[in-house]
Amino acid sequence: MNSWLEITQLQKKIDDFHLGPINLQIEPGTITALVGNNGSGKSTLLKLIMNLANPDMGNIKVFNKFVYGQDESWKDKIAYQAQTPIGYNPYTGNQLKSLIAPLYPNWDDTLFVDMVHSFDIPLHKRYGKLSQGVQQKLNLALTIARNTPLLLLDEPTSFMDIPSKKRLVDILVDWMDRGDHAIIFAGHQAEDIMKLADYLTVLRNGTMVGTFEKEELTATYMHYWLKEPLGKMSIPGEISREIKQLVSNQPAATEQFFHENNVAWTDRKALDLDEIITYLLQEGKDGYINDGNDVIGS
Amino acid sequence: MQDWKQALRLAMFELHASKYVIFFLAVILCLALSSIVTGFSSYLEKNYAGIEFTFFIIFSAIILIWVKPKDFQLNQVNEDVMASPSLIMLHQLAVKKDVMIKSRFIVHFCYSFPFQLLFLIFFYALSQELQHVLPVGSYLAFSIIWLSFSFYAGYFFMATDAGTRNVNKITAALFTFIFAIGVMFLSATIQTISGHGIVNWTIIFAQEWPLLSSIISVILAVLGFSYWLHYMRKTMDLVDYL
Numbered sequence: 001m002n003s004w005l006e007i008t009q010l011q012k013k014i015d016d017f018h019l020g021p022i023n024l025q026i027e028p029g030t031i032t033a034l035v036g037n038n039g040s041g042k043s044t045l046l047k048l049i050m051n052l053a054n055p056d057m058g059n060i061k062v063f064n065k066f067v068y069g070q071d072e073s074w075k076d077k078i079a080y081q082a083q084t085p086i087g088y089n090p091y092t093g094n095q096l097k098s099l100i101a102p103l104y105p106n107w108d109d110t111l112f113v114d115m116v117h118s119f120d121i122p123l124h125k126r127y128g129k130l131s132q133g134v135q136q137k138l139n140l141a142l143t144i145a146r147n148t149p150l151l152l153l154d155e156p157t158s159f160m161d162i163p164s165k166k167r168l169v170d171i172l173v174d175w176m177d178r179g180d181h182a183i184i185f186a187g188h189q190a191e192d193i194m195k196l197a198d199y200l201t202v203l204r205n206g207t208m209v210g211t212f213e214k215e216e217l218t219a220t221y222m223h224y225w226l227k228e229p230l231g232k233m234s235i236p237g238e239i240s241r242e243i244k245q246l247v248s249n250q251p252a253a254t255e256q257f258f259h260e261n262n263v264a265w266t267d268r269k270a271l272d273l274d275e276i277i278t279y280l281l282q283e284g285k286d287g288y289i290n291d292g293n294d295v296i297g298s
Numbered sequence: 299m300q301d302w303k304q305a306l307r308l309a310m311f312e313l314h315a316s317k318y319v320i321f322f323l324a325v326i327l328c329l330a331l332s333s334i335v336t337g338f339s340s341y342l343e344k345n346y347a348g349i350e351f352t353f354f355i356i357f358s359a360i361i362l363i364w365v366k367p368k369d370f371q372l373n374q375v376n377e378d379v380m381a382s383p384s385l386i387m388l389h390q391l392a393v394k395k396d397v398m399i400k401s402r403f404i405v406h407f408c409y410s411f412p413f414q415l416l417f418l419i420f421f422y423a424l425s426q427e428l429q430h431v432l433p434v435g436s437y438l439a440f441s442i443i444w445l446s447f448s449f450y451a452g453y454f455f456m457a458t459d460a461g462t463r464n465v466n467k468i469t470a471a472l473f474t475f476i477f478a479i480g481v482m483f484l485s486a487t488i489q490t491i492s493g494h495g496i497v498n499w500t501i502i503f504a505q506e507w508p509l510l511s512s513i514i515s516v517i518l519a520v521l522g523f524s525y526w527l528h529y530m531r532k533t534m535d536l537v538d539y540l
Contacts, residue, residue, distance in 0.1 A: 014540065044540060052389060053538035068535075075392040087387025090315045090369040099311050103392045128369065146392075 010058035036203035089128030305400035439508035450522020
């Protein structure tokens with residue numbers, strides 16, 4: 001299947017910060033979460049995809065077109081919601097809609113109206129006068145309603161209240177069901193929206209830790225409670241240990257070791273996603289090496 | 299043509315939202331006309347470098363930097379770069395770079411050209427000395443010289459919309475001061491060396507060689523304008539809007 005987005009060996013240096021190399025492919029019907037600590041390069045990566053900056057090395061293709069090429073037709077097929085939109089302040093929601101909607105041939109006005117009602121967005125007020133939360137809701141309505149195949153959302157729920165976050169999740173689920181779409185969003189591990197993700201692409205201080213299938217990842221990390229302290233023995237898969245507790249990202253190998261060495265455990269529990277991400281973001285504790293060939297949706 | 303139509307549609311949003319600029323431009327027009335009309339006979343009689351600064355201010359359109367509402371002034375994109383918020387907004391939408399550039403041109407043109415044209419019309423209508431020095435045909439050439447200048451010099455400020463070095467307010471004020479001093483120094487130097495100020499020279503060109511000076515001015519305007527469009531495109535390709 002053809003990738004809608006193909007990133008190859010992408011690198012970008014900004015002062016002391018170095019992003020990449022990033023290798024990523026996005027295919028239809030997938031939702032990918034870009035996860036990383038603050039300043040890990042999530043927003044920069046989305047801006048590079050939108051050709052708002054030039055990579056130092058590597059290539060980005062959207063619908064088989066280089067984003068920095070002369071052919072800019074790819075722009076019709078991708079909608080980007082910036083974390084902090086620039087230039088929106090002097091316009092009302094109505095004006096922004098009139099400006100943006102005609103640029104996108106598949107603009108979904110019903111969805112836009114639905115989101116406006118659902119989030120109670122005042123379209124007659126200037127964007128700059130709205131609260132951050134309402135600005136974010138309006139921005140999302142203006143972005144999702146573009147109804148492009150590929151949707152990029154940068155921290156889409158950072159200022160939203162809990163009911164609105166849940167409503168957004170529903171909207172995105174419906175939207176994904178209504179045709180060939182793919183979403184990439186940058187977010188924090190504790191967000192509700194993370195539940196939507198099929199894949200997690202983890203960035204740690206600009207370095208790509210890897211792209212993981214979410215279900216596979218949640219089945220991989222196991223927390224064990226042991227009868228006795230472990231002492232100094234080295235355990236396969238171990239990524240964290242307290243006196244009588246252990247976290248492993250290779251549960252089969254760990255349990256085999258327990259069996260062979262008569263280590264008794266009283267309980268085990270799969271880790272929550274946000275705990276797993278926390279481990280992935282802690283340098284040296286992930287146990288994964290990016291092989292540079294992360295394919296999503298294949 | 300389709301690109302121009304789209305560029306016009308996009309420009310209209312900014313023009314509509316910043317329409318109060320017209321009020322400030324009208325005030326500046328009145329102030330500029332009152333000073334220049336009253337001082338023009340003295341300028342011609344005493345032949346000193348006096349009204350050049352007003353001409354530079356009006357035809358370089360530098361004034362637009364200050365009269366635009368804050369939301370449309372150059373905004374800090376990152377530590378190094380300032381750019382037009384409108385351009386950054388369009389950059390994130392399904393708008394081609396050429397359309398963005400055309401849109402910036404339309405906005406700049408709509409604010410600068412009518413203002414400059416009205417200045418020239420009222421200057422001629424209100425100054426009998428000017429009517430005496432330049433008949434209508436020659437004044438047309440004089441107008442073409444200065445309107446062309448607004449293209450090859452003034453569109454520099456449009457080009458900065460794509461991104462320019464980020465400077466703080468003190469540095470910006472310093473640059474403005476240096477610009478003012480530079481214009482006055484240039485005017486005084488030309489006046490001293492050649493015996494006439496720059497405006498006076500353009501009057502002489504319009505009197506003596508109206509057709510030639512008009513043609514050369516239009517050629518310069520086309521070349522200069524093309525250069526600024528190219529410069530803007532190149533800047534957009536190079537700048538990181540991060």
